[in-house]
Amino acid sequence: MTSSETTAGGIDPRPVVGRLPRYAAGKPPAAVEGLASYKLSSNENPLPPLPAVLEAIAQQTDFNRYPDPLSSRLRAALAEFLQVPAEDIVTGAGSLGALNQILAAFAGQNDDGKADEVIYAWRSFEAYPISVGLAGAESVRVPVTADGRHDLEAMAAAVSARTKVILLCTPNNPTGPALTTAETEAFIRTVPSSVVVVIDEAYQEFVRDTEAVDGIALYRKYPNVVVLRTFSKAHGLAGLRVGYSIANPALTQHLRVAATPFAVSQIAESAAIVSLQNFDQVVGRVQSLVDERVRVVGGLRDLGWAVPDAQGNFVWLDLGEASADFAEQAGARALSVRAFPGEGVRVSIGEQEANTRFLELCANYTKAPRGS
Template sequence: MTIRLRNLSATPAYKPGKAAPTDAPDAHTVFKLSSNENPYPPLPSVVRALEEQLDSVNRYPETAASALTRLLCERFDVEPENVVFGSGSVEIISQLMRATAGAGDEIVFAWRSFEAYPMLAVAAGATPVAVPLTPTHEHDFAAMLAAITPRTRLILVCNPNNPTGTTISADALEDFLAKVPAEIVVVVDEAYLQFNRRPDTAIGVDAMRRHDNVVVAHTFSKAYGLAGLRVGYALAPETVATALRQVALPFGVTSLAQAAAVASLHAETELDIRVDELVAERDRVGAALAEQGWELPASGGNFLWFPLGDDTTTAADVFEEHGLLVRPFAGDGLRVTIAEREANDRIIAAGAALRSSLLQQTAVAELELS
């Protein structure tokens, strides 16, 4: 008897960032810069909050996450009915896809953007519609509007965009939203919001207040350093939020995750210092690479994007030779996470070595053609 399963051969697989070895003698010299993780350990207050929950993990978590909901409502001036939780913002995106689209429907997003978008769309039964970025690695809103059809149910806008780091102005987003049909839900994915220092950047919550079809996705994985606990949330109009709850995984956010998120919100002054340090390191590394001759897109995330095209795989090997595991996207480029200062210094060194190698290759090729 053959077991009947869905044909998932066309479903793109999500590839997690390459992990550093744990059994090699020099494992401590290898830095994992492939997953946009926060390099700082949890704050002591967060650890204490987790410890206080350990003797009750035999109980299911509170579905409403009332303490966390209350803090987010105060922060964003929304009602509890507007807040929906999931195990990371990726699960929030999955909820939105399942709540809005199905077989025959389309989900539009820029590409390259978050790698999970096409995978989640196909898993929801919908058709992913990837719209190429502009030559400067930004959302092409004109092309995204042209990609809308009667089958479009959801549009994803990632700001800052992962993996390119490019950001979106408030005016550009507002112009785009004004032209999107009101019945189509638009998600502003702000996983890297806290690292974005663009003065005129689009703010998802502001857009949500002006448009009844806008949803905002946030996470505690990046700036708050809770990637291992998986907690994210959506801020959404009540009708959309109700639909998200109907497709949400029951008890999807654990009691540990809720406690850590609450403690993190209370400790934001300390966490902001860490974010500021990562932003300063991002800018320091970016400036050093620019001096080497690199023309990288300005990043609003905790990472940098090297648009290397066909040289991507070879370039990833150069970084690995410097003890850095990065995130290559074959044929497009590679993303490097900003981490500890030693790792960041190695990014600069690897960038210099790679730049020299590529220039040498170019010179040889030109010589052969002459």
């Protein structure tokens, strides 16, 4: 630790903080003369919120008041939209905030000093190890398969008496494949009913695989299943931080205790409600991005590149040691992408021009992904 990183008076954080990775947000693109810059590094929706949503945001004025801590209006709207009881919904600051509430309630360090275990695939969402560690629990990472899928058999074998939570990210960020209904249900049946199974569906609206799992269908069937969803991606409300979990009352009663008060602002609640009311327009925008995803994946495969099944709003390039170099070359073309050094590169589906420029880079890049 450098002198600039030390704290006054020798104050140190909890030991776990020093062992955790730091979340690396996608960087904005560098300015390159003569080129429009595009950010393809954060899986953001490149389209702005719907006009009706922007109007609702502009009309909000009551910021001198605290928001409703239960997000009652939003929960009522979601209950009608999803056909689930409102009491089964707990809102949070994005799906990550909702996840942190789940971990705070069900996984951590126990009175005997032993840490619970949380199992998840790896590589998966990079916030998982941070959230698990800060909750006081211990991460159990199970490597994904060569084609970027969850190895559910290995995950089932990793379950121990200390396992309290399992995280299933579908589609998996950053690799792309979605879990199927059949494999997910078979997996849940092998897991003790005392283990909370979280189905993280941040990109659910982008999925087109007809065999893909529907977390809500499984929450209706299995009392230990919790579903995570968000307004950040399909609805284009990432900056407003509004997400939610869906679970049976036996679980939500504890999640409400762990929930961060006032996590969803009144502006975020109103925006999310209006976006739901205009969901047909959201669907149209999502489909335009799915069409671009199909074009990008097809273009990559036409170039001979091996690309895992892409069911989110991003593609994964298994570039290994060439990952940092590829990101640097993308930056020289005014494109920011998300490199995981030594592993691969995740590229978000963006504007048509950005996607075309990305394909042009790939056509001239000599170090194709592993498996090509």
